[in-house]
Amino acid sequence: MAETSEAQASASASAPGGDAGGEDDKRDERMLECNICLDTARDAVVSMCGHLFCWPCLHQWLETRPSRKVCPVCKAAISRDKVIPLYGRGNTKQEDPRNKQVPPRPAGQRTEPENNSGFPGFGFGEGFHMSFGIGAFPFGVFTSTFNFGDSRPSAAPHGTAQYEEEQFLSKIFLWVAILFVLWLIFA
Amino acid sequence: MASMSPSERRLQKELMSLMKEPPPGVTVDGDQASQNLTLWTVHMEGVPGTLYEGEKFVLQFKFTNKYPFDSPEVTFVGNNIPVHPHVYSNGHICLSILTDDWSPALSVQSVCLSIVSMLSSCKEKKRPSDNSFYVKTCNKNPKKTKWWYHDDSV
Numbered sequence: 001m002a003e004t005s006e007a008q009a010s011a012s013a014s015a016p017g018g019d020a021g022g023e024d025d026k027r028d029e030r031m032l033e034c035n036i037c038l039d040t041a042r043d044a045v046v047s048m049c050g051h052l053f054c055w056p057c058l059h060q061w062l063e064t065r066p067s068r069k070v071c072p073v074c075k076a077a078i079s080r081d082k083v084i085p086l087y088g089r090g091n092t093k094q095e096d097p098r099n100k101q102v103p104p105r106p107a108g109q110r111t112e113p114e115n116n117s118g119f120p121g122f123g124f125g126e127g128f129h130m131s132f133g134i135g136a137f138p139f140g141v142f143t144s145t146f147n148f149g150d151s152r153p154s155a156a157p158h159g160t161a162q163y164e165e166e167q168f169l170s171k172i173f174l175w176v177a178i179l180f181v182l183w184l185i186f187a
Numbered sequence: 188m189a190s191m192s193p194s195e196r197r198l199q200k201e202l203m204s205l206m207k208e209p210p211p212g213v214t215v216d217g218d219q220a221s222q223n224l225t226l227w228t229v230h231m232e233g234v235p236g237t238l239y240e241g242e243k244f245v246l247q248f249k250f251t252n253k254y255p256f257d258s259p260e261v262t263f264v265g266n267n268i269p270v271h272p273h274v275y276s277n278g279h280i281c282l283s284i285l286t287d288d289w290s291p292a293l294s295v296q297s298v299c300l301s302i303v304s305m306l307s308s309c310k311e312k313k314r315p316s317d318n319s320f321y322v323k324t325c326n327k328n329p330k331k332t333k334w335w336y337h338d339d340s341v
Contacts, residue, residue, distance in 0.1 A: 036255060036291040037193055038200045051292075061291050064256045072292035 035073050036061060043105050045083040049076040055105035058083065080106055194254045198224045201295050213299045225250045228264075229299060237307040244269055246302065247278075248295060258289035260330050261298060270312040273305060277322045279329040280305075281315065283336040 034041040036057035043055040051073040062069050062080065071078045085105050191199065202224070206217045212232040220227040227248040233239025245265035251257050263269065263278035273281040284293060284301055315321070325332055 036197075038197055057291070060256055070290075072290040075290070 041086075044086040044088075045105055046086055047071050047076070047078050048082050048084075049074050049078070052086075053083075055083075055085070059105075084108065192252060194250065194252050195224050197255055198250060202227075205296055210296060210300055210303065212303065213296075215295070225252075227295065229295070231299065231303065233269075234303060234307045238309050238312055239269060239306050242267060242269065246299070248298075255291035255293075258285055258293075258330065259295070259298065260328055261285055261302075262329060269306055270314060271306060271309050272311075272313055272315055275315055275318050275321055275325075277325070279321075279325065279332065281334050281336070283334070286330055286334060287336070 032040050032044075032052065034044070034054040034057050035051055036053055039054070041052050041054050044052060045055045045058060046052050047058075049071050051071055053072075058072075058078075059080075061072055062078070069078055070076065083106060085108050087108065199221075202215065202217065202220050205213075205215045209215065212234060214230045216228040216230070227250075229246040229248060231244045231246055233242040233244070235241075244263055244267055247262050247264045249260040261280060261282075263274060263280065268274060268276055268278050275281075280302065282301060282305060284290075284298065321332075
């Protein structure tokens with residue numbers, strides 16, 4: 001990666017200078033050249049081995065030898081999933097007719113920073129859901145009893161027809177459950 | 188410049204840098220190459236202190252419009268073909284980077300350097316053992332030859 005980070009460093013160093021000219025600027029420009037077309041890399045991607053390419057150029061090379069995908073510079077293994085796009089601050093919508101013939105370059109992978117504040121597993125306040133159940137019907141009674149923080153819709157307000165209906169239903173289910181348990185015990 | 192194909196653009200860039208900073212003992216015929224970017228003539232001098240000291244060779248590069256994804260066709264031409272175990276008397280060169288091991292990151296300059304180094308590391312001036320058979324039967328284009336790269340020492 002040394003080559004790339006150097007290239008990036010020189011890019012950011014030369015940016016504020018603008019068109020100052022001189023040998024240094026020329027060298028800085030060359031560090032951002034695609035290793036295939038030798039132009040300043042467009043839709044730039046960098047390989048794991050640190051080599052810079054235009055995505056259209058690299059894609060064409062990978063298509064040329066599908067059976068042997070190696071980095072053109074160092075012959076390390078290379079693939080579509082193993083390159084990282086470089087997003088500069090400039091306009092990313094540079095026009096390049098070759099773009100239309102190749103799939104868009106792979107997107108960058110973004111990993112969320114790790115949250116190190118305490119143990120993340122048992123935050124009961126954050127919608128933690130826990131169900132105990134062994135699969136047989138009677139125990140389902142306990143299952144629904146031991147649901148913590150379950151975000152089901154709240155019960156209908158008192159007095160409405162829906163409230164009466166729900167009460168009725170829950171009573172029926174309660175009696176069915178009791179009968180079933182009794183039957184299990186005495187049968 | 189705007190109407191140039193990608194391969195022409197790259198060849199133009201290579202020609203400029205090769206004319207500006209040629210490797211030692213290598214000169215490119217710039218006038219001819221800029222008239223026809225797909226056919227270059229490169230002059231090469233034997234490196235002092237090697238078996239080819241004082242000799243002069245001429246290399247011909249032919250490019251297709253798939254360059255640099257497709258390797259250039261490189262042969263020795265003219266009346267002095269170096270006598271070397273990997274150079275046939277018709278000018279064809281057995282060098283892996285010219286076919287199987289070609290990479291678009293290589294260039295005319297790096298091919299020239301490889302050939303200079305191939306000549307310089309030679310210990311004994313002789314033709315390949317199958318020279319007479321190959322020269323009689325081969326295709327005009329050395330890239331059509333199925334080369335066997337078995338000798339990495341020279």
